[in-house]
Amino acid sequence: MDKSYDPFKYSSDSLEDVAEQISDVLKCPITIEDVNHRLLAYSTHSDSTDPARISTIIGRRVPEKVIHSLWKDGTIPALLKSQEPIHVKNIKEVGLGNRVAISIWKNNEVLGFIWAQEINKSLTSNELDLLKKAANAVQNKLLYLQKGKMKKEEREQEFFWKLLTGNTLRHDDMADGFYQLNKTMPPIYSVVLFRFTKPITEKMEKQLNYLLETTQLVHICLVTIDYNELILLVSPKEEQPLNQIKQFLRVMEKQMMQRYNIEHFAMSIGGIYSDISSVHIAYKEALAVLKVKERYLSDAEHLMSFSELGIYQYLDVLAEKRKHNRSPNYPLSQLEKYDNEHHSNLIETLETFIDSDSNVKTAAKQLNVHVNTLNYRLKRIQEITGLDLKNVNEKFSILLEIKIRNMGL
Template identity: 40%
Template sequence: MNTDSPFHRNFDSLEEFVDAVSDRLQCPVTLEDANHHLLAYSSHHDSTDEARISTIISRRVPEKVINRFWKEGIIPKLNQTDEPLVIKPIEDIGLGNRVAISIRRKEEVLGYIWVIDLEGSLTEEDLEDLTLAASKAKNQLQQLNRLRKNKEKNHGELLWQIVTGEAGTHKEIQAQLREIGITTDRSLAVVSFRTQHLDDSLRKKLAYAAQTSQKVEMLIQTFDHDTSLFLVSPRKEGDYEREVLEFSRTLQRRIQGDLDIWSGCGSAVTDYGSLPASYEEAVKVAELKQRFPDELKEVHFFHELGVFRYIDLLERSGKLQELHENPAITKLKNYDREQNSSLLETLEAFLYKDGNMNETAKLLHCHVNTLNYRLKRIQEISGVKLKDPVQKLGLYLDLKLSKHVR
């Protein structure tokens, strides 16, 4: 290791630290936090690349670059080692030859140092000094991390006050948001993610995915038991549903494989007094998707729930137990039990596939002729008319109530 390393001293700012690293390595350097927001960067040398320029302009690493780093396994490798990692050029995202190192406290990633080395000229001694620089940056980033966590905790408490209606009127909420630096001349919405086991590791993954996604602007996040809440704002007014759908899918893609996760998106509102309603929509969609994963897997918004909106209303009315089971369902249950058949399953599949014979037969693994025979028997035994849309809708709702609710 170089005994004359410039890192054996204190630095007044992150900018001074980054310039020292850049001077030592004779390469452009950027310093990011754990969510890839730019903290400091050195002045340009003759060598730079498109990815660095975009990062400096937007003050964060472009999402396409982050996604590619995950796909190539670069970020997972960085997160698991204290050693520098040499990264080859990736031309389609504007990335030149890089060397990167994570700044870690035990197992927690605090940030990253990125060095542009277009000529591949860094030596082993240079890499040793880069490792020393990362160690030196640890204390300063720990302080920033502590401040960030305290800020997020306070913001999270405000979000709970807003969604529970305790934060007051539109103007009162506006004032409180302005106090924490959030502009209030735009629409806001609540997005909810629900899991069975939301431990600390998954909280960190969700928070990271939300912070690094650039589909919508993520303003506040908070977590409670099995639910994650995000206050978001569309980047382009009038395009909220498309943007928040991409945001939701991005988070699910990042978490995929860890466990099941169900999302719900509330309506975007300009009257912040309506944010509790946006919250209720988001949470209800996520809850119902957990209960009806097959039927609602393509649903993201409350207005897309269709007949399942009324299941929720019936449950909240307290009158659900007063509803008698549909006689047609009772007859089919009895017939199936006596004949060891599966007509009720056939009916449910037929209704689920909206009467599409080929799709229903495929789902049931039977021939269309067999399905035709079963449907004929269903109508004979139960007395229902499967061409009547009113009866079909009623049967579908009754089946869901019978199977999942009662």
């Protein structure tokens, strides 16, 4: 075949027609995706196509389990580095048959991918050259779509900031905003925050956007970036919404580290709401969680959502009140005196015991001591302080005092 032969030189304006044309030339089913694996166009296919292709067409994007497998076997990392066709062997676990994939590039940026499914045949070297020419032909069409998407994202971000700052207070205005953006108003939602130690670069923004576009754990309604913060409006399914958002955060954390080596960031979740006029409240709550995590470090490291803050919501207020009350807390001062004189750690013991819901076995395991040893220490604490460790009010009061002391408030 003449190497200069290019059947796609004068391709149609329609991506769907281009997909059909590539399929006719290569004699195999074709799908064209954007860089975040959303389906842009596909050719017709016979009944022998595989489940992964069918699911992609029905869902208008590649299933998350397929994307994960393609990262795991090295296919997607290779596509993000090479302009050459990549052979993909079948992955039975996710219903993916043999394929050849090629990235669509513009300068040093990947715009999307073309996937050619090999059914009862393998593409020849000449056909692989034709696939490269097809990628060149699709390039300008994807650039045009990308520009339109960028304008839409700008409108979305402007609207999102109005919601986050509470500047759009009328419910009708909010409903109209979602309608203008061709989005459905979420029936249930929360605001999620990722705060990084460094500003979010353009490269990092694309990586984060990729993860958000490909997740199917929650629906990402709106996205914006503020210096070193990624702010999301997410809508979970109505069953166990908080658990679903937590799972989404855990998966995001894992994928950021494994795929892009992004580390050192904090995550938080605001309250769960159904009234769209509460977005600014959920945002403030997510910020409050990050403030607590940063201020109380290891004590609050495990906290993720506003509903989990518990007493940490009130420590600042209590600490301020304590400043005006010059007299020290007697039980705590007695324990501090005893610990200093005997080089012991009865305050840590008491805190761990109460934090463990007064469960001696759990607390003993946390402290790495025998149960009998812990019981002796608790008895000694009661003798020194006069505390009744069966009294909920007394235990809660001393726990607050210990937390305030630990944080240096």
